[in-house]
Amino acid sequence: MPLLYQKMILTCFFLSGLAVCIYIGFSGMGARRGALFKIDAIRHPAYVLPVRAGAGPVQRAESPASNAGIKELRKYLDSLSSTAEGKLLLDSLRKSRPSLYDSLIYTDRYFQLQ
Numbered sequence: 001m002p003l004l005y006q007k008m009i010l011t012c013f014f015l016s017g018l019a020v021c022i023y024i025g026f027s028g029m030g031a032r033r034g035a036l037f038k039i040d041a042i043r044h045p046a047y048v049l050p051v052r053a054g055a056g057p058v059q060r061a062e063s064p065a066s067n068a069g070i071k072e073l074r075k076y077l078d079s080l081s082s083t084a085e086g087k088l089l090l091d092s093l094r095k096s097r098p099s100l101y102d103s104l105i106y107t108d109r110y111f112q113l114q
């Protein structure tokens with residue numbers, strides 16, 4: 001292959017690479033904002049409570065009245081198993097909130113240790 005053809009092929013290869021780089025560079029600069037990439041906003045599930053920035057630590061409830069409400073809720077949940085409708089409600093509650101009953105037991109034990 002003559003030297004002239006090699007130089008022409010090498011020049012064409014270099015110019016085509018340069019053209020691709022220039023095209024990519026200018027297409028990125030001239031594109032509308034957000035046209036190339038679309039970033040969706042983060043959506044929190046409905047059960048997540050909003051958190052304020054700089055919120056202080058959670059204060060402990062020292063009164064026995066707060067423990068009474070937890071005991072009443074546990075008693076109500078235990079009484080649901082006595083009827084057929086209550087069993088269905090209790091099963092659906094356990095499926096939708098599986099750790100609720102465990103949290104009530106843990107909280108009750110926490111208040112008993114105080």
